[in-house]
Amino acid sequence: MDNGFHILPASRMCRVLIACVHGFAAGAAIPASAAAAPAAPAPTREHREFDAMLEAAFTPPAPGEMRTFILHFSLPGARAGHAVGWQLALHRPDGRLLRQWRGRHALRGGHGQAQVRWRAAAALPGGIYELRLQAGGLVQRRPIAIGRPALLAAAPAAASGAAPRSLGDLPYDIVYGNLHSQTNHSDGGGDLAQCQGAQEPLRAPFGPSDAFAFAQRHGLDFLLTSEHNHMYDGSDRSDPGADPLAARQRYRLGLDSASDYNAAHPGFVALYGQEWGVISGGGHLNILDSPALLGWERSADGQPFADVVTPRNDYAALYTLMKEQGWLGQFNHPRLTQFPIGGQPMAYSADAGAAMALCEIMNSNAFSARIDEGETRHNFHEEACNRLLEAGYRLAFSSNQDNHCANWGAAYGNRTGILLPRGAARTPATLLAAIRARRVFASMDKLSAIALTANDTLMGGQADNSGALTLQVHFASGSGRGIAKLDLMEGIPGRRGAVRALPGVQGLRHRFMPAPGAHFYYARIIQDDGRQLWSAPVWVNQR
Secondary structure: OOOOOOOOOHHHHHHHOOOOOOOOOOOOOOOHHHHOOOOOOOOOOOOOOOEEEEEOOOOOOOOOOOEEEEEEEEOOOOOOOOEEEEEEEEEOOOOOEEEEEEEEEEOEOOEEEEEEEEOOOOOOOOEEEEEEEEEOOEEEEEEEEEOOOOOOEOOOOOOOOOOOOOOOOOOEEEEEEEOOEOOOOOOOOEOOOOOOOOOOOOOOOOOHHHHHHHHHHOOOOEEEEEEEOOOOOOOOOOOOOOOHHHHHHHHHHHHHHHHHHHHHOOOOEEEEEEEEOOOOOOOOEEEOOOOOOEEOOEOOOOOEOOOEEOOOOOHHHHHHHHHHHOOOEEEOOOOOOOOOEOOEOOOOOHHHHHHEEEEEEEEEOOOOOOOOOEOOOEEEOHHHHHHHHHHOOOOEEEEEOOEOEOOOOOOEOOEEEEEEEOOOOOOHHHHHHHHHOOOEEEEOOOOEEEEEEEOOEEOOOEEEEOOOEEEEEEEEEOOOOOEEEEEEEEEOOOOOOOOEEOOOOOOOEEEEOOOOEEEEEEEEEEEOOOOEEEOOOEEEEEO
């Protein structure tokens, strides 16, 4: 099987993996008796975590009109009348607090929505202000424009109407896609006519091949279907009566689906992987390129459902395994309480640093059933991604959709952008190599692209520097968007402090003298329509 992944010989696999079990033959077919989904439904609970999203129009209303900020809350399975305390703050462009609102909202059916209405004073200076929602330990931030903010960079004179495929003289081609989605190999693939959330594992109508075809038809260059690793038994809890061989072979079937699709559709890259972990006590991360199914559940007679037994919530052991095998990972919708090592959340180890390449900085609503790219509910995770960078990780940012309905890449216009060497073929191998090099950016706009260089070092790389440092932001918009705000963010690996914007940034090129020591820098753009882009960091050791 040639799907761009390297499968170790069985003897070596047994030596280096935590456990080696029978039935690890690649490409084995699922017996007809085992291919059918289990008959008895199992209630889903994997996504019973609290979520808060902030909806706010970026552009100001007509003079004198009220603005409406919508606060979305969800806690699936919450008891009737469960109340959520929230705080919404509006900050001026310089960070000072302008206005604050507080409240409590009772959920119905695990969901709720609160609204805040506000009218800007006529004398309020124009600029980019920031809303900050705090609820249930989560923080969500959204920029809004007041008045007519001056543009840092004007829109191009003529827009192509297509996604940029290059950035200036950088010798790279750009591809756009989605690195987080589910199909009926776990709890995704729901029929759009009925889909309202996570699906019963293995029971929805649409699988990986359907997902790849849908994504390609909707203009994506690549798609990763990342199935929950613990649902291959047909349950998001555990079904000791399920067939372990069928579970392991279903993962083989997914790999084969990606391989077959790639062979039949050159130019599009189909990837099949897994979302490892559980929300409670751990956190989700994607393993992009594992030829083996990992897991911790067993059947009634003690057989593991996975090819490789990995202890639940043991991230240190998982990172060690991933480093040994050379597999790449992505932190999915990270929260500050997740991904513990030795009891410390958001912790770093050398093995973890070698394995984890991406952090999901923004995604659209995972349970959206829209196909018009008009989803208004989004999640932002920059604070958590920054905490991981400050811990010592070298991560690029991604922007995905976590689709559970059959709308892969179509819920919103956000994309993960990857820079491939000019003229390189689009294959799993070239995409994974670019991710390993952290040549990746996150965009809320599928028609825009961003990159950052530090002197001659491209984002994702590391440079030694003495004297002044020049940070150059490369930006292109196929829809003619201008830049309303640009921040060049600076952090220090291993400090575990706060990532902050550099002062005095006036344009796309900024020259300054860093303090001695290790630093990382990334660019964050707010377009004139409010959509944001994030470059990957570049790491600089200032002598």
